[in-house]
Amino acid sequence: MQLKINGQTVEVTETKSLLDVVKEFGASAPFALAVNGQFVPKSQHESWNLAEQDSIEILSPVQGG
Amino acid sequence: MQDKLSDQEATRYSRHLLLSQIGEGGQIKLKNAHAVVVGAGGLGSPVCLYLAAAGVGKITIIDPDTIEVTNLQRQILYKTNHVGREKAQMAANQMQALNPLIQVQAIGKKVENCNFEQVIKDATAVLDCTDNVSSRYFINQICVQAQVPLISAAAIRGEGQFMMFNFKQQTSPCYHCVFPDLDGDEAGLNCSNAGVVGPLLGLMGSKQALEFVKYVVKPESCSFAKLTVIDIWSEQNRQFNLAADPACPVCTAPEL
Numbered sequence: 001m002q003l004k005i006n007g008q009t010v011e012v013t014e015t016k017s018l019l020d021v022v023k024e025f026g027a028s029a030p031f032a033l034a035v036n037g038q039f040v041p042k043s044q045h046e047s048w049n050l051a052e053q054d055s056i057e058i059l060s061p062v063q064g065g
Numbered sequence: 066m067q068d069k070l071s072d073q074e075a076t077r078y079s080r081h082l083l084l085s086q087i088g089e090g091g092q093i094k095l096k097n098a099h100a101v102v103v104g105a106g107g108l109g110s111p112v113c114l115y116l117a118a119a120g121v122g123k124i125t126i127i128d129p130d131t132i133e134v135t136n137l138q139r140q141i142l143y144k145t146n147h148v149g150r151e152k153a154q155m156a157a158n159q160m161q162a163l164n165p166l167i168q169v170q171a172i173g174k175k176v177e178n179c180n181f182e183q184v185i186k187d188a189t190a191v192l193d194c195t196d197n198v199s200s201r202y203f204i205n206q207i208c209v210q211a212q213v214p215l216i217s218a219a220a221i222r223g224e225g226q227f228m229m230f231n232f233k234q235q236t237s238p239c240y241h242c243v244f245p246d247l248d249g250d251e252a253g254l255n256c257s258n259a260g261v262v263g264p265l266l267g268l269m270g271s272k273q274a275l276e277f278v279k280y281v282v283k284p285e286s287c288s289f290a291k292l293t294v295i296d297i298w299s300e301q302n303r304q305f306n307l308a309a310d311p312a313c314p315v316c317t318a319p320e321l
């Protein structure tokens with residue numbers, strides 16, 4: 001299955017969860033995730049079903065002010 | 066509740082009165098509004114200055130810190146001769162000097178120790194301009210409980226994030242839904258160890274002040290529950306629709 005992560009095209013096997021995919025990509029906690037512009041809550045990171053051509057964004061928290 | 070503007074106010078705010086979206090009615094709403102600003106630093110500076118200039122009738126500024134020379138690169142409320150003075154009081158002085166027609170309250174304490182529930186009781190919205198995760202979590206939790214809208218921004222290096230939540234809406238997500246696992250991140254990146262581009266704070270803080278004004282005069286024009294991410298170097302600005310996490314311990318109703 002072909003996906004985009006932060007704009008970069010990646011190829012993954014069908015069975016991986018959203019969480020596994022982004023971890024394999026190199027994301028390290030804490031982060032927030034969005035798929036096709038929709039935020040995916042943390043409690044759904046493992047159960048979220050990815051589809052061909054989904055565009056995943058990994059967002060690092062910013063706290064400064 | 067005040068229902069009219071004085072001649073002095075009508076003159077001062079004339080550039081607002083010309084706008085169909087604000088006009089006299091909107092300016093009166095601003096006069097009756099109460100903004101609670103937490104953090105009088107890089108974000109809080111433009112927030113305080115614009116809200117005071119815009120004629121927000123009551124502004125509360127909360128910050129426990131004193132002004133340091135390293136703040137002056139971005140915290141535009143302060144002048145070089147203010148170094149060593151208390152931020153909250155100095156911010157209040159600056160706002161009052163800018164606009165003597167409004168009411169300003171300074172609280173020189175940590176938000177966690179200022180009886181925040183009481184402070185925001187009559188607040189129109191809270192503007193989170195803090196620089197640390199524990200204050201952000203605390204402010205979020207109290208705003209959720211009190212159903213007071215939260216206008217949150219943050220910036221570091223060349224990255225900015227903006228979120229606005231209307232906790233009067235039952236289904237609203239909260240800050241904790243978006244970033245639930247920052248507890249151990251206290252030693253993470255902040256402006257003092259990672260740096261930040263000064264004018265980026267102006268951009269993000271101005272956005273907060275702008276959305277406060279919009280929320281007061283025309284709430285239907287505000288985009289709630291979206292995360293806007295700005296990267297000044299790539300000029301890639303992205304926006305995401307947020308959703309509540311059903312597992313969020315902060316905003317998920319405990320009983321029912």
Ligand SMILES: [Zn+2]
Binds near residue numbers: 241309313315317
């Ligand atoms: Zn929540």
